[in-house]
Amino acid sequence: MTSKKEKLSTEPYKGVRDFYPEDQAFFNYLLATYRSVAERFGYVEYHASILEPSDLYKSKGAENEEMVNEQTYTFVDRGQREVTLRPEMTPTVARMVAARRRELGFPLRLFSIPNVFRYERPQRGRLREHWQLNVDLFGSKSLAADAESIAVAADIMRAFGATEDDFEIRIGSRTFLNNFLKEKGLDEERGRKFITLLDRRSKISAGDFHTQMHELGIDAPSFDQLPVPSDVAEVIELVRSLGIHNVRFDSSIVRGFAYYTGVVFEVFDTHPDNNRALFGGGRYDNLTALFDDEPITGVGFGMGDVTMRDFLEVRGLLPAYLPPTKLYIAVASVENVPDALTIAQELRAQGVAVAVDFGDKKLADQIKAATKHRVPYLLIVGQNEVTSNTFAVRDLTSGSETKLSRKDLASFFLSL
Amino acid sequence: MTSKKEKLSTEPYKGVRDFYPEDQAFFNYLLATYRSVAERFGYVEYHASILEPSDLYKSKGAENEEMVNEQTYTFVDRGQREVTLRPEMTPTVARMVAARRRELGFPLRLFSIPNVFRYERPQRGRLREHWQLNVDLFGSKSLAADAESIAVAADIMRAFGATEDDFEIRIGSRTFLNNFLKEKGLDEERGRKFITLLDRRSKISAGDFHTQMHELGIDAPSFDQLPVPSDVAEVIELVRSLGIHNVRFDSSIVRGFAYYTGVVFEVFDTHPDNNRALFGGGRYDNLTALFDDEPITGVGFGMGDVTMRDFLEVRGLLPAYLPPTKLYIAVASVENVPDALTIAQELRAQGVAVAVDFGDKKLADQIKAATKHRVPYLLIVGQNEVTSNTFAVRDLTSGSETKLSRKDLASFFLSL
Numbered sequence: 001m002t003s004k005k006e007k008l009s010t011e012p013y014k015g016v017r018d019f020y021p022e023d024q025a026f027f028n029y030l031l032a033t034y035r036s037v038a039e040r041f042g043y044v045e046y047h048a049s050i051l052e053p054s055d056l057y058k059s060k061g062a063e064n065e066e067m068v069n070e071q072t073y074t075f076v077d078r079g080q081r082e083v084t085l086r087p088e089m090t091p092t093v094a095r096m097v098a099a100r101r102r103e104l105g106f107p108l109r110l111f112s113i114p115n116v117f118r119y120e121r122p123q124r125g126r127l128r129e130h131w132q133l134n135v136d137l138f139g140s141k142s143l144a145a146d147a148e149s150i151a152v153a154a155d156i157m158r159a160f161g162a163t164e165d166d167f168e169i170r171i172g173s174r175t176f177l178n179n180f181l182k183e184k185g186l187d188e189e190r191g192r193k194f195i196t197l198l199d200r201r202s203k204i205s206a207g208d209f210h211t212q213m214h215e216l217g218i219d220a221p222s223f224d225q226l227p228v229p230s231d232v233a234e235v236i237e238l239v240r241s242l243g244i245h246n247v248r249f250d251s252s253i254v255r256g257f258a259y260y261t262g263v264v265f266e267v268f269d270t271h272p273d274n275n276r277a278l279f280g281g282g283r284y285d286n287l288t289a290l291f292d293d294e295p296i297t298g299v300g301f302g303m304g305d306v307t308m309r310d311f312l313e314v315r316g317l318l319p320a321y322l323p324p325t326k327l328y329i330a331v332a333s334v335e336n337v338p339d340a341l342t343i344a345q346e347l348r349a350q351g352v353a354v355a356v357d358f359g360d361k362k363l364a365d366q367i368k369a370a371t372k373h374r375v376p377y378l379l380i381v382g383q384n385e386v387t388s389n390t391f392a393v394r395d396l397t398s399g400s401e402t403k404l405s406r407k408d409l410a411s412f413f414l415s416l
Numbered sequence: 417m418t419s420k421k422e423k424l425s426t427e428p429y430k431g432v433r434d435f436y437p438e439d440q441a442f443f444n445y446l447l448a449t450y451r452s453v454a455e456r457f458g459y460v461e462y463h464a465s466i467l468e469p470s471d472l473y474k475s476k477g478a479e480n481e482e483m484v485n486e487q488t489y490t491f492v493d494r495g496q497r498e499v500t501l502r503p504e505m506t507p508t509v510a511r512m513v514a515a516r517r518r519e520l521g522f523p524l525r526l527f528s529i530p531n532v533f534r535y536e537r538p539q540r541g542r543l544r545e546h547w548q549l550n551v552d553l554f555g556s557k558s559l560a561a562d563a564e565s566i567a568v569a570a571d572i573m574r575a576f577g578a579t580e581d582d583f584e585i586r587i588g589s590r591t592f593l594n595n596f597l598k599e600k601g602l603d604e605e606r607g608r609k610f611i612t613l614l615d616r617r618s619k620i621s622a623g624d625f626h627t628q629m630h631e632l633g634i635d636a637p638s639f640d641q642l643p644v645p646s647d648v649a650e651v652i653e654l655v656r657s658l659g660i661h662n663v664r665f666d667s668s669i670v671r672g673f674a675y676y677t678g679v680v681f682e683v684f685d686t687h688p689d690n691n692r693a694l695f696g697g698g699r700y701d702n703l704t705a706l707f708d709d710e711p712i713t714g715v716g717f718g719m720g721d722v723t724m725r726d727f728l729e730v731r732g733l734l735p736a737y738l739p740p741t742k743l744y745i746a747v748a749s750v751e752n753v754p755d756a757l758t759i760a761q762e763l764r765a766q767g768v769a770v771a772v773d774f775g776d777k778k779l780a781d782q783i784k785a786a787t788k789h790r791v792p793y794l795l796i797v798g799q800n801e802v803t804s805n806t807f808a809v810r811d812l813t814s815g816s817e818t819k820l821s822r823k824d825l826a827s828f829f830l831s832l
Contacts (some may be wrong), residue, residue, distance in 0.1 A: 003465070007706065007707055007708060007709075008471055008472065008475055008511070008706045008707050009469070009707075010511050010512070010514045010515035010707050011515075012464060012465060012511075013465060013467040013468055013469055013497070013499060014495070014497065016464075016465035016514050017464075017465065018462075018463075018464045018465075018515075019462055019463035019464060020512065020516065021460040021461065021462055021526075023462075023463075024460075024461045024462050024463050025460075025461070027463070028461065039740035039769050040740070040764045040767075040768075040769050041769075041770070041771070041772070042741040042744075042769060042770055042771025042772070042791075043762065044440075044441075044739050044740065044741065044789070045434055045439040045440045045441070046434075046436055046439075046440050046443065047434075047435035047439075047440050048428060048432075048433075048434045048435060049428060049429060049432035049433065049434075049531075050466065050531075051429040051432050051533075051544075051545070052428070052429055053425070053429055055424055056424065059424055067724035073491075073493070075489075075491035077489070077535070078535060079430070081429070083429060095424070095426050095428075096426070096434050096436065098426050098432075099426035099427075103788070104784060104788065105775060105784065105785035105786070105787070105788030105789050106776075106777075106784065107771075107773060107776070108789075109771060110437075115465075115466075117449050119493070119494060128467075129467070130466050139776070140774045140776045141776060141777065142750070142753065142774035142776060144753050144754075144757060144772070144774045145774055146770070147757070148757075151761075190809050216440065238757065241757060241758060242755055242757060242758075242761050243761060257575055281616065290423065290424045291424050291425075291426050292423060293423075293425055306752070319459050323460050324455035324460065325458040325460065328458075329763065331621075334558070337558065337560050338560075338654065338657060341560060341563070341654065341657060341658060342657060342658075345567075345658050346661060348456045348457065351456075352456075353456050353457075353458060354456070354457070354458055354827070355457070355458025355523075355525060356458070356560070356564070357523060358523065358556045358560045358561055359558065360522075360523070360555070360556035360557060361522075361789055365473060368521065369522060369523065370521070371521070372519070372520065372521030373460075373521045373524075375458075389477050399498065
């Protein structure tokens with residue numbers, strides 16, 4: 001090898017992210033928050049490989065065939081199998097539930113936090129890979145299941161520190177929309193146009209919306225004033241009984257075409273600069289029908305890590321970074337390394353997270369390293385400290401020092 | 417859509433696994449154990465996408481070009497970029513460290529628990545996808561760093577409940593082997609054969625090993641009796657000072673060709689039926705040189721989830737499965753669902769994980785569902801219970817019941 005060899009780029013692959021310790025710490029906070037709320041509602045975690053047979057995404061008709069070909073990472077393996085990096089988790093969980101429907105008890109509550117891939121132009125909030133909480137309840141037709149799903153979503157928002165003023169839950173109904181289409185006598189094509197128009201409503205002007213509704217023979221103001229349908233009314237009442245009040249009927253909520261068959265909802269950011277849907281979900285009734293003839297009803301939602309991070313950032317709700325390491329031990333000279341190791345190991349045995357510097361650099365540079373790592377406390381091991389058995393613990397933020405005997409070190413850190 | 421449509425298989429893609437709740441619970445236990453030990457030693461977590469530019473794996477010469485072409489998932493994306501699903505994490509972490517070498521402090525301690533992919537025939541313990549703890553320390557030439565790496569490995573084994581009798585740490589040295597090759601006057605090709613032979617030692621018979629060593633002009637018994645080299649002796653002494661005693665020099669430990677340049681180690685299962693290396697690691701000195709001209713020394717190890725699970729299973733160290741859900745609320749009739757929801761929400765507010773049945777099925781079947789979910793306690797909400805404000809909490813394992821007033825429910829579960 002020659003030193004003149006061309007050097008490799010340190011950039012990650014286009015549209016995906018590296019998670020350095022600060023990014024990963026936020027990600028772990030996200031996971032822990034998702035997990036704790038989902039588990040409180042009786043959901044249990046599952047997971048699967050990102051690799052799925054491509055057929056899993058093609059089976060829903062021509063529209064999906066196009067999606068698989070153009071918007072996913074799909075390739076042929078050496079065994080001539082067509083493989084896709086999952087673009088969403090719902091088909092996977094439907095596959096897993098169908099595979100063990102006899103052993104699994106229903107209602108079945110499942111959650112997962114998978115990464116999903118979309119082949120698209122990277123842009124803010126639309127990377128090629130993101131992580132997505134998926135919360136699903138299978139096997140109950142009760143509207144209480146729809147209400148619970150919304151309650152889990154709301155409790156996650158609160159667990160992140162959002163108040164009821166920060167977001168609003170808008171509930172719609174596919175049943176209501178289907179009835180409305182029938183009443184208005186819209187054919188299948190015009191019905192599809194209507195649903196697509198509703199789904200795009202927040203992205204177009206009020207004027208355009210009215211015009212396009214008019215072209216479909218619908219008066220937009222009257223549509224917006226339609227009474228709350230009975231399924232939505234019942235869900236809203238149950239959600240309120242669960243202590244969640246920032247919820248209302250919105251006749252325009254449709255959640256696109258895919259899957260949904262009943263009550264649907266979206267969680268909206270109420271921030272004036274970002275009044276958009278953060279995430280949503282709803283009821284779907286026939287996903288497992290791809291695998292066998294007995295469909296299992298499901299209700300659930302998904303939320304992405306990038307959207308959530310943006311929301312928390314704008315609201316000032318991002319937690320400050322603190323490494324798990326509590327103490328950095330620097331050494332006056334390499335001769336002190338064995339003592340530093342022993343002291344560190346004593347502290348670890350009592351549950352204190354400790355990093356040791358092995359003295360490759362001089363003391364001032366060791367302290368700089370501790371600061372770069374954002375470790376809150378520093379202790380220097382030198383001959384004097386070892387002989388006197390007394391150590392000065394330095395708070396690296398304030399600069400203040402506390403003198404402690406060796407046996408008192410652990411309790412100092414454990415009481416922080 | 418016709419109901420006679422061909423149904424999709426519920427199998428996952430070949431060679432990868434679905435993680436149902438019990439599998440995921442074990443996986444989470446694995447992650448939590450890895451994390452807690454690594455963090456105690458001052459390591460911080462990072463992560464990256466599974467997608468990497470293929471060049472990352474090709475740059476180490478012809479041998480690797482073959483590996484990339486034949487043993488990885490590599491494909492060309494729509495932008496004509498060659499992409500690989502990472503087969504290992506070390507090149508990724510080297511890339512990330514090189515990208516921010518000015519901002520990161522050294523010594524730098526990093527860990528990650530990524531999934532990695534190999535395109536190979538599925539067999540026991542050798543799936544196409546597995547998860548692998550990676551623990552690396554960058555920027556210290558001190559042998560204390562080598563010792564620390566081994567101590568982290570040993571402490572992970574102990575954290576899983578393994579005793580010093582269950583495993584043995586064997587330490588070798590690439591420096592020692594290189595010196596030995598020079599002394600014996602072996603040329604490059606014979607040197608390579610020698611290293612390969614040592615690496616395959618545990619897979620061939622003692623007789624074959626002796627014969628093949630003899631062909632290289634080396635007397636196997638003398639080789640095995642060589643004195644402990646000074647780097648290994650110092651590492652062993654430091655490791656012992658950290659309270660780890662099941663460690664010894666083994667002149668045959670080489671860890672294959674890739675990366676390693678100094679002290680290397682392997683953790684062996686001492687079980688008579690499975691006396692093999694579980695995992696290992698060592699020092700590598702020039703990985704970041706792919707990206708720039710200033711190499712950063714590293715020392716680290718990787719351990720796979722499948723090997724670890726097999727080890728724990730054989731040793732009877734697998735934890736019993738318990739779902740996070742503590743209580744299952746069944747309802748005498750659908751009229752009781754609103755009360756069940758309110759009681760559940762009260763308990764959740766106090767930190768109890770509760771699942772509610774919405775009464776889609778009769779009571780006996782609701783109880784069966786609770787049992788299938790392995791939830792330990794059951795409570796039935798009916799009109800009598802609501803009126804009397806008294807609930808019978810049933811232990812689903814023993815069948816015993818405890819009568820409690822509504823206000824005492826939370827403390828019952830929190831004191832378990």
